[in-house]
Amino acid sequence: MRRVLILGGTAEARALAATLTNDPTLHVISSLAGRVTNPRLPEGEVRQGGFGGPDGLAAYIRDQAITAVIDATHPFAQQMTTSALQATTRTATPFLLLRRPPWHPTPTDNWHHADSLTAAATLLTTHNHTRAFLTTGRRSLPAFTPLTHLWFLARSVDPPNPPIPPNVQILLARGPYTVPGELSLMRTHRIDVLITKNSGGQMTTAKLTAARDLSLPVIMIDRPPPPPGVPYAETVEAASAWLRTGEAAAQTG
Structure with missing residues (x-):
């Protein structure tokens, strides 16, 4: 065997x-x-x-x-x-x-590519965003929390290690997610930019559809x-x- x-x-x-x-x-x-x-x-x-x-x-x-x-x-x-x-x-x-x-953008998507968490954080400083939806995993939070001019909704399966900065709200959730649910989430929190990793798959793709429907920019961290x-x-x-x-x-x- x-x-x-x-x-x-x-x-x-x-x-x-x-x-x-x-x-x-x-x-x-x-x-x-x-x-x-x-x-x-x-x-x-x-x-x-x-x-x-x-x-x-x-x-x-x-x-x-x-x-x-x-x-x-x-x-x-x-x-x-x-x-x-x-x-x-x-x-x-x-x-x-x-x-x-991996995921690929459609003609109506507004993606900005980054090759690392650090590069994604740098991109955030070059745009006029104020409320970001962060879906890059609990271990990635330290790369973004120094950006104190931004408010973050950070979603992960498990809570990140404390301390949690005051400009971050943690949302504990596990996919799969739905487009109506993601649309409601982004509207409720007045999200103006999505940051995510290009992990591919269907379980979390609803956030990309929702961002597209709301004409939101996406900072996409490309996979190695x-x-x-x-x-x-x-x-x-x-x-x-x-x-x-x-x-x-x-x-x-």
């Missing part, structure tokens, strides 16, 4: 685990980093907590006789991807990135590119095919 390790935490990781656990030739282990309280658990065996960097992950791969690793973490989990690539290279373990496609030469897939189906047929079933970064 082949033993497959899924580095998860995303909807795609859960869908992949559900698909693969139906295959009697596979034993699937899903690993969650443990950064989210009460995460949605995938089907099959689940491991929670970090590995201790690439050395720890490499040791786990050897100890558990893992035969393939699929990195289905968040598109911005760059440190985990780097560790996974190093660990699988050291252990000569087949490795695949599963990344949902995949490591060059690494096989990757954009769908659960393509990742499943990679396990059956090898790298030819996946794209290469």
